[in-house]
Amino acid sequence: MTGNLYRGQAGLPFSSALRVYEPLEAFPEDQQVALRAAGARSVSRAAIENAELQASLGRITRPGGDPFPTGATDLVRVVAVPRTGGPAPAAGPDDAGVPDAGAPERLLYCPSQLVLRAGLAANALMEGIHGPLARLLIPDEQRDKHQERIDEVRAHSGLGRVHTRASTWGIPFSWFCLYKESDPTDVVESEGRIVTVRIRATIGEALERVRYAVAHLALAAPDLDMLEDLTQLTEWLELFHPESVVELDYGAVADKVYPDDSPMDVRLGIECLAEGDMTGAAAAYRRLASRWIPIRQLARAS
Incomplete structure (x- = not known):
């Protein structure tokens, strides 16, 4: 599947997102190395959106009937914002390739967390009015398999918070x-x-x-x-x-x-x-x- 689907999204539901970007120190130490690497790659937002969209469409036709993300394509969005004052953090040994820690801007990170979000979305679907249909489309075996992925992600990252909220066909007025x-x-x-x-x-x-x-x-x-x-x-x-x-x-x-x-x-x-x-x-x-x-x-x- 090729091409820039993100640019047109013809025939796809409108999808909007509310995202929280945090500074590096808000994340567990073992996750910070991967986040620094994401900041150093300088991947465009359009490329990230397109990669996620193509991956989601690919899961629909994946052999075996498993619609859940594996985490292999999990991406990180990065924004540069002005520093809010106070001393700049000292550059560490892993800071090569990222902007100078004394620069007027700092990088903030929002991991996609597709594994966690897909699990939450599936649970909400099962508990809703379309639960019986959802159970036919997503067998217990696939849900159990994905729960193992969720447990692995939580054990690895230790994160109890999800950085992204999504909405289709409109933006909630509360946002x-x-x-x-x-x-x-x-x-x-x-x-x-x-x-x-x-x-x-x-x-x-x-x-x-x-x-x-x-x-x-x-x-x-x-x-x-x-x-x-x-x-x-x-x-x-x-x-x-x-x-x-x-x-x-x-x-x-x-x-x-x-x-x-x-x-x-x-x-x-x-x-x-x-x-x-x-x-x-x-x-x-x-x-x-x-x-x-x-x-x-x-x-x-x-």
Whole structure:
């Protein structure tokens, strides 16, 4: 299977991701060597996305009926961000080939963790309304085999946190609470189309914003489903290093919705609810719905 599938993704579901990038010291020592090597290779983001996509499509047609990733193609995304102050860490013996430790930028890392994420996704599918169908498509033998991979990964890396959350056919409104219009944004274009949009915020900024949203919704709209989503999002972000960065990667859906005012509309909607302005809150929701409901309806289109 060849070609740049990532550029077009024709016929594939829209997939978006929320990723946390951590500094090297947040990872176990035995994993840091592999992460340094990934930073030194300077592989483009487009190449990483394309490699992961081709690998996922390859698993669908793999002989033996095992749809799970083995970890052999697990990749690492790397971003360079400005240093936040304080003394720069001293360069170690394994730092050859990576930017000078005294440089104004530092590298942050987000491992794909496909083995762990596939296991979590399979468990969620089994527990959902499509569980009986999922058990027919993924036999117990294959699930047991993958559980062995998960146990091996956990024993090797010791990681209890998953760095990536994914969503198909639209972006959860709760994710937009983490961002503002002034946050660093990369718009990736190719052949007149927007391939993706990536927005980044420091984890400190993201936590401050999501806690603000939780506090106001808890008072103004405690029964809103979004409040539970935001609470879970807060608990997830609190697992990571305080110098991490949180990235929202729109994926191919960006070509349908960007320029996108969703972060502003979500923030205005929450502020209006907190102030008792139901008219303003309803207007913000209508703007969000007009933008995202048509995207979600594509999931049921023939």
